[in-house]
Amino acid sequence: MENNGFKSGFVALAGKPNVGKSTLINxxxxxxxVIVSDKPQTTRNRVNCILTEDHYQIVFVDTPGIHKPIRKIGEYMVNIAINALKGVDLILFIIDTKDGLRNSDLRVAEIVDKSKIPTILLVNKVDLIKDKEKINLMTEKIQSLSSNIVKTIEISALTGKNLSELKQSIIDLLPEGPQYYPEDMITDKPSRFIISELIREKIFHLTKEEIPHSSGVVIEELKERENGVLYVRAEIYVEKKSQKPIIIGKNGSMIKKIGQLARQDIEELFERKVYLDLYVKVRDKWRDNENILNNIMEYKVEEIKD
Ligand SMILES: Nc1nc2c(ncn2[C@@H]2O[C@H](COP(=O)(O)OP(=O)(O)OP(=O)(O)O)[C@@H](O)[C@H]2O)c(=O)[nH]1
Ligand SMILES: [Mg+2]
Incomplete structure (x- = not known):
């Protein structure tokens, strides 16, 4: 097949939680x-994000942060992240200059090294750090651990610093290849997944301590009504009885806020009116329950099988 110089490929993000992987993709x-928050372990599934231009198609693969899991959901997340690197054309390995290097970064460096896939090391959040020496030491350490790093770029995913240079480097490193997805497709995930993520994002933004991480969102019903309104019924899972009133809030104020903000995002994305019905369900220790996880993390199941 003649590609006429069209370039394409899969570009996976790798890094510990909270380094800015999802922010960079957006x-x-x-x-x-993809959803973003200031709390670690926001992303729980692999999400392909597709950028198509006249001469190339880049498929960014967002992944959960690689960490030492405590619960079963963490094991799923790390598995998903590691498996998402298999077979990609390029890896973007992100470190966080603000947080410095930790054991999880060294673990990621080892995984990246083993993959033998060409890798760009991205030194992120440089808007927050003036200490050049610190940045250099971090960079050198990671470079010494991952032999497949072909380039290192200091960036800020938030301010946009050096992102056009990064995009050009990605395109340069991509092989010639086919257009994998239709040009108007921006993600491989179904509407249900995107909607559940937008709701979960609001919980991450509006609640604190153990609440965001104890919460999960499942879409129970999604249908277009005759008047064109998109009807969504979603269940928010929490782990303990005591967490339910926190999600609901005083006189229902918290769940109302979650619903309002999520609805706005969903309406914008789907360009139609949305009716969002939210329920809170206590699901005892759901983060260690494989039956529930296989449902909530359903989008990864084939991924995990080798
Ligand atoms: N100052 C600054 N903040 C950043 C930058 N990039 C990301 N952040 C912030 O870092 C936090 C985490 O960003 P995410 O994109 O959710 O990080 P992630 O790596 O996807 O995290 P997980 O999904 O938990 O693995 C958010 O509060 C972002 O706004 C940056 O370049 N500069
Ligand atoms: Mg993320």
Whole structure:
């Protein structure tokens, strides 16, 4: 097949939680596709984000942060992240200059090294750090651990610093290849997944301590009504009875806020009116329950099988 110089490939993000993987993907995509928060372990599934231009198609693979799992959900997440690197054309390995290097970064470095896939090391959040020496020491340490790093770029996913240079480097490193996805497709995930993520994002933004991480969102019903309104019924899972009133809030104020903000995002994305019905369900220790996880993390199941 003649590709006429069209370039394409899969570009996976790798890094510990909270380094800015999802923020970077949204910045490179030029629109919000994946959810972001200031709390670690926001991303729980692999999400392909597709950027198509005249001469190339980049499929960014967002992944959960690689960490030492405590619960079963963490094991799923790390498995998903590691498996998402298999067979990709390029890896973007992100470190966080603000947080410095930790054991998880060294673990990621080892995984990246083993993959033998060409890797760009991204030294992120440089907007927060003036200490050049610190940045250099971090960079050298990681470079010494991952022999497949072909380039290192200091970036800020938040301010956009050096992102056009990064995009050009990605394109340069991609092979000639086919257009994998239709040009108007921005993610491989179904509407249900995107909607559940937008709801979960609001919980991450509005609640604190153990609440965001104890919460999960499942879409129970999604249908278009005759009047064109998109009807969504979603269940928010929490782990303990005591967490339910926190999600609901005083006189229902918290769940109302979650619903309002999520609805706005969903309406914008789907360009139609949305009716969002939210329920809170206590699911005892759901994060260690494989039956529930296989449902909530359903989008990874084939991924995990080798
Ligand atoms: N100052 C600054 N903050 C950043 C930058 N990039 C990301 N952040 C912030 O870092 C936090 C984490 O960003 P995410 O994109 O959710 O990080 P992630 O790596 O996807 O995290 P997980 O999904 O938990 O693995 C958010 O509060 C972002 O706004 C940056 O370049 N500069
Ligand atoms: Mg993320």
């Amino acid at each position: 910045a490179l995509m030029g629109q919000k596709v």
